[in-house]
Amino acid sequence: MPELTYREAVRDGIAQAMRADDRVFIMGEDIAEMGGSMGVTQGLLDEFGPERVRNTPISEMAIVGAGIGAAMAGMRPIVEIMYEDFLTLSLEQIVNQAAKHRYMSGGQITVPLTIRTQGGAGWSPGAQHAQQLEAWLVHIPGLKVAYPSTPEDVRGLLWTSIHDDNPVVLFEHRLLYPVKGEVPEQLEPIPFGKARVVRVGTDVSVMAIGPLVHRALDAAKKAEEDGISVEIVDPRTLQPLDEETLVASVKKTNRAVVAHEAVTRMGFGAEVTAVLQHQAFDYLDAPIERVGAKFTPLAFAPVMEQYVVPNAEDVLAAIKRTVS
């Protein structure tokens, strides 16, 4: 199987979608000549030209608003929000317009818009450039949300997002861009609402998203040395959520850890915890543990950042708490 980095996988997904369908185009800050602030869209301007690879002003409201307009008019736009922290500026368009038009028009209007964004800590970006805000978006009926953790998943889910007739927010993570992974020769679309069992185990189920999937794998290897068999499940899409796979895993292991890089409190993990306790109540042998960032704006200083952001040790500690 060929190998791609996460970054290359995103680029490949966009390129293949644009080749297959003229309605697909991309818009964002510095995505054309510069090839994106993270280098994701490098080469696309050369292949597809400035009509379909468009730089925008620094106005997230306009980026998303224009994307919505284009989508309503029949295109399949992919718009990029350079840092997910800046989603805040576009939330009016995402929440009140994109998410609502189909419903409020009785289905007459659809908004097949894909909003790509990236975030995450680990490289001292500071409090305004490192947030993980998926919890806000999964709370809005009318939006789909995906957060792939591997090259294969990001390429497959990006394809599905582009071809879904609903607005989709797809979260990428800065630290994942250079991560290499195997991808199928032919692009395989991955359906929404289908989790992936990353690692099979018997003692505890760890639900993880984004970079925490990889940190959980490290924790699982360490836990194995202590005789604890860890199962890891990556939901891949947050909305819709594959509750069935998650619940089945917990029913098997009787213990759960829910892990994300976002702040623990009021995070996406809280929803998963509620779902698990409700559907697997009689199967739980320990309280469900949550792993996430501490409840504080993120520090710039690397040492502080390390302290606040969850790492493999935090996942391991949570695992051990469930089996104590």
Add this chain to the structure above:
Amino acid sequence: MASEVKLPRLGQGMESGTVTKWLKNEGDAVAKGDPLYEIDTDKVTQEVESDFAGVLLKIALPEGEAPVGKTIAWIGEAGEEVAASEPEPAPEPERVSDTKVSDTPIAAPPAPPTSSNGRVKASPLARRLARERGIDIATLQGTGPDGRIVAKDVETAEARPATPAPVAAPSGDIESIPLTNIRKTIARRLTAAWQAPVFQRTVTADRTRANELVARARELNPDVRITVTDLLAKVCAQALMRHRDVNVQYSEDALLRFPTANVGIAVAAPQGLIVPVMRSVERLSLAQVAAARGDIVGRARDNKLTTQDLEDGTFTISNHGMFGIEQFVAVLNPPQAAILAVGATVDTPVARDGAIEIRPVMSMTLTVDHRAVDGAEGADFLRTVKTFLEDPALAL
């Protein structure tokens, strides 16, 4: 001032009770209405709720018998002094279970992981496993955090035999088994019953139609298990309403004639013979009788009857058919005037219309207190019971 917890009179005629288990410990907070301790009365074991709110300051009677009205504990504010003047009564050697005096002391289960409100700390999984396996989770020791009972604790409890009650190899010694409260009660009441001048009357009944009716009723009521005992109870209740003078309780000064038939069923419970009562059976449908009977018999066997379940009976049915006993005489259940002893049903050759047929025949023997009911009346009543049983439609 600390409030005194006194042994309550839980039923007419109760003179003493045996405290078997405290549900709160000294120092625990108690709310009004919280279950405080378990008491074994003449007839039943039940929980007693606290009448007071506060802290359980002192338990004067951790275990053992006490007369009604005696102070057994104090509840008040934390730190209050309590009059320690009451000398603790000498611990009675009575227990509810048939403990052998010569046996090894039953290892008291280690302090269960209850929090101060009596709640057992256990994971949902452990609770489910305990429920499924019929293990009382409160008896387990938890190895989880904070003493929480976890699944592993339930699984190891199952592997271990529950109470290592030694099955004593028959030795040559004579064992002295102290009388339980319930045995003493049975002895006392039946001695009194024996003194009543009684007479007996016996009939046999052809159960053909009764069996058909029960089978049909079962088809119509798949959710409840209707038996011939239920039909018998219903039939007796109908008969008692036709023969109101048999539906009485005898007392020295008067006969108490009841307006409704409260039929008791004699149950051989593990703790001893007990007769829980179904009320107003003449008003119940057959399915309702079956449900009531199932409930009280089940609770009798689990030792979960209340004093109320045992009161106000006007008639008792004792069925020994399951033992193959063909006919017997039951001892009166005072103050009731009559008791019906039901034997086994045997396929018997009978004469019908000049021919011999094999029919399911059951004997019934009525024991009657002659002080309350005369011979002819008792016989008439029994004839009605037989008639109704053989042709249940007539009971309508």
